[in-house]
Amino acid sequence: DGGITQSPKYLFRKEGQNVTLSCEQNLNHDAMYWYRQDPGQGLRLIYYSQIVNDFQKGDIAEGYSVSREKKESFPLTVTSAQKNPTAFYLCASSIKGFGNSPLHFGNGTRLTVT
Amino acid sequence: QQQVKQSPQSLIVQKGGISIINCAYENTAFDYFPWYQQFPGKGPALLIAIRPDVSEKKEGRFTISFNKSAKQFSLHIMDSQPGDSATYFCAARKKTSYDKVIFGPGTSLSVIP
Numbered sequence: 001d002g003g004i005t006q007s008p009k010y011l012f013r014k015e016g017q018n019v020t021l022s023c024e025q026n027l028n029h030d031a032m033y034w035y036r037q038d039p040g041q042g043l044r045l046i047y048y049s050q051i052v053n054d055f056q057k058g059d060i061a062e063g064y065s066v067s068r069e070k071k072e073s074f075p076l077t078v079t080s081a082q083k084n085p086t087a088f089y090l091c092a093s094s095i096k097g098f099g100n101s102p103l104h105f106g107n108g109t110r111l112t113v114t
Numbered sequence: 115q116q117q118v119k120q121s122p123q124s125l126i127v128q129k130g131g132i133s134i135i136n137c138a139y140e141n142t143a144f145d146y147f148p149w150y151q152q153f154p155g156k157g158p159a160l161l162i163a164i165r166p167d168v169s170e171k172k173e174g175r176f177t178i179s180f181n182k183s184a185k186q187f188s189l190h191i192m193d194s195q196p197g198d199s200a201t202y203f204c205a206a207r208k209k210t211s212y213d214k215v216i217f218g219p220g221t222s223l224s225v226i227p
Contacts, residue, residue: 004157006157040123040219041219042118042120042217042218042219042220043158043203043217044217045214045215090157090158092157102148102160102163103150103158103160103215105158105159106157107155107156107157108155108156
């Protein structure tokens with residue numbers, strides 16, 4: 001089955017540590033996205049990538065970094081510079097440039113930083 | 115300008131009743147309005163979507179009503195079932211250099227027997 005795999009499902013880190021969230025897709029989608037979900041705030045875009053080796057900042061990129069070395073993979077690093085990193089992180093993909101193609105989401109990683 | 119407003123924040127409906135979630139936007143550049151459904155611990159999934167040149171779209175028990183002049187759109191769930199209990203996000207898409215999707219804050223729906 002095609003889809004998006006995010007791992008791990010739960011992640012715990014100490015404050016001051018960087019942490020990397022994995023996202024892999026086998027949908028052959030060009031575009032990939034990282035969203036952050038907080039209660040009552042909807043989904044906010046962190047980074048997006050439309051093609052391998054290229055990515056752009058979204059609305060809340062500060063304290064995060066990404067890479068896109070392969071079409072299938074778009075890992076997100078939450079750095080120690082992120083002031084409030086505890087959240088539910090969602091990776092998504094879509095067919096680039098195809099009209100009203102929907103976002104396909106993974107099942108998320110819940111990050112807790114203490 | 116970039117915001118999508120959504121109400122209510124939470125909703126409790128009796129089984130068999132009608133669930134109604136309302137959304138509003140300001141930016142007339144939005145050209146596509148999807149609704150996503152999210153179950154606890156899962157990622158959102160596209161439920162139904164509408165373009166602004168259509169006033170209503172129905173898929174099974176789910177209907178989107180769209181009022182372009184008022185910049186409002188709503189989701190109606192007919193004959194609501196306990197399995198519909200989830201968080202619903204309305205969204206609006208603006209065509210820029212990429213498909214910029216703005217999400218509403220979400221509505222938590224509980225359908226009680």
